[in-house]
Amino acid sequence: MFGKEVVMRRAAVYKRCGCRTRSEAGGGRCPRLGERGHGSWYFSLELSCGRDGRRHRVRRGGFRSRAAAEQARAYLVGGDVVPGRSAVTVGQWLDIWLEMRQSLSFNTRRLYTQQVDDYLKPCLGSVPLRSLTVARVQAMFVGLVRANAARRRPLSPATFVRIRGTLHAALNGAIRVSLIERNPAHLVELPSGRRPRAVVWTDARVAHWRATGERPPVAVWTAKQAAEFLEHARGHPLYVLYLAVALLGLRRGEAAGLRWCDLDLDAGVVQVSHQVQDRGGRTVVCPPKTEASVRTVALDHGLVAALRVLRSQRRQGDGGEPVGFLFANRDGGPLSPGYVTHAFTRLLVEAGLPPVRLHDLRHGAASLSLAAGNDLKVVQAMLGHSSIVLTADTYTSVLPCLAHRAAEATAALVLEAARDTAIALRERGRRKQRRRGKGRGSRERAAKKQHRPVRPHSAPRRSHS
Structure with a gap:
């Protein structure tokens, strides 16, 4: 073609x-x-x-x-080049590829479009697609790394990975329609970087933050700190929402999009089937992030009681059951996720607690669930992850109680092995002493029969010259 x-x-x-x-x-x-x-x-x-x-x-x-x-x-x-030759450029193909990806979610399409417009087309847009090489793509990333020094907010290693992922997906599409035969983005080397792990706001880290203002990029509260926040938020219109996020690990859009028909308080479960997002100044209802995000989550007795209280407050004038969204705006529509985050930040400052993001409550819910003794597979189902690897790598911070429990278990294992070794050594010494005593007794009996004294077992014989 x-x-x-x-x-x-x-x-x-x-x-x-x-x-x-x-x-x-x-x-x-x-x-x-x-x-x-x-x-x-x-x-x-x-x-x-x-x-x-x-x-x-x-x-x-x-x-x-x-x-x-x-x-x-x-x-x-x-049609835009010399007749008889077809030379689609990288920028032209990126436009075609974006137009043909109709199944993309709103946020994914917005991310792809931003990366194409800000990085890929300015650096590679004029290059003929068939002339694109690994060296050309590598030079683009080298230039972006050098330009990082002049940026007010430098690009993180994760951003470089996403840019390469977007280019890699677009070039795979070009391979499928026989435009190119190999994917130059596959062999590109990127700056090394590690995903930031969530750390716990211990007393020492809180004191350091209060003294210097330095805070980790991702942090979670301890169980005591989470309880202090929820106690401070009690009486706020969104108290039940934050309680659900802290205990169930719901995403912000999932919690804001909960409807009364999604609840079964008698069975103690909630069905997560959709979420809400802010798009261009409007709050819209859309499917969850992934297929695994559609899930049924069990509710504890305390959360069920809080939801019953909320339902009694929302009953209609004729005593009928409430309908629509649990947390609705004045028009009956879902609350904006941005407003949910703004209200959370304001409550956090009022409570005087160390800063965390609203999404960090989801990190903390996974860690607290593990601290309570729940299996990692159960935590994966609660969070709605498609892979248990993502749950283990991202949402399992080591809380102090978990660290102490692991340290005590390790020490107990070593001490038990040391006791077993000491007992075995003592028993071996006793057996050796018994064998020595038994050998000396037999020699004493033999000496009496020959009417001569018994020399000590360890004393050497003297030679007579």
């Missing part, structure tokens, strides 16, 4: 969808295609006969607008 001298005989740009309305209409044009946002745009190309004498038709789809489909069609046939 690329690199061949082809002549486009006929091109078409059209819109289509796969909803049931089309099949109900007898397979014809869907009557909803005129609606904004319904369906996606496609283009088809009928190419002239190749050397095999056969006609070739190329179809591509999934574009969000007609202009994007027409632009992708022009890129595909090399």
Whole structure:
């Protein structure tokens, strides 16, 4: 398709969808295609006969607008370069790739778009896709590392990994449509860096923070500090929300999006089936972060009691059960996650506790659950992780009680082994003494029979000259 001298005989740009309305209409044009946002745009190309004498038709789809489909069609046939040659640049392919990724969530698409516009297109946008090499991609990252010194907020190693991941995914898409054969981003070396681990606000670390203002990037409260915050927040309209995040490890959007129909207080469970996000100044309801995030979480008796109190406060005037969101705004819609975070920060300052993020309550919930003796697999299911490795690497800070318990267990194991070794050595010494005593007694009996004194076992014989 690329690199061949082809002549486009006929091109078409059209819109289509796969909803049931089309099949109900007898397979014809869907009557909803005129609606904004319904369906996606496609283009088809009928190419002239190749050397095999056969006609070739190329179809591509999934574009969000007609202009994007027409632009992708022009890129595909090399309409912007010398006729007879197809040289799609990296920047052009990144635009096509983003348009064709219709399954991306809002936040993921926003992240990809930002990385493409801020880093990839300025550095690699004009490079022909077929001319992209590992050295060229490596030079881009070297330039970004050097520019870090002049940045007010330097890029972290994790950001470099995400930029390479975006480029790697886009180039894999180019491989699937036979634009290139290898992925140059696969062999690129990045600055080494470690993911920040959550640390616990011990008394010594709190004293250091109060004296210097220095705080770790990720920190969690101890059980006592979490209890102090919840006691301070008691009576606040969002007290139950923060209680659920601290005990169940819910994400901010999951907690803000809870509805009364998601609760079964008699069974003591809650169903996490969606979340809310802030998008362009609006609060919208959307699916959870991953498929594993759709889960059923067990509630403890204290949280069930708090939810019953909240339900009695929210009962309608006629005594009917409340409907809609547990934590709603004045219009009955879900609260903005940004407002939930703002209220949390204000309560934290009022309580005088060491600073943590609202998301750090999720880190702490995992650590507290482990400190209570729960299995790591149970914690994974509670948090909604698809992999237990992510749970172990990210959300399991070592609390002081866990560290002390592990230290005592290790010391007990060593002391027990030392006692066993000491007992074995003493028993071996006793057996040796018994054998020596038994040997001396037999020699004494033999000496009496011969009527001569018995020399000590250890005394050497004297030689007479």
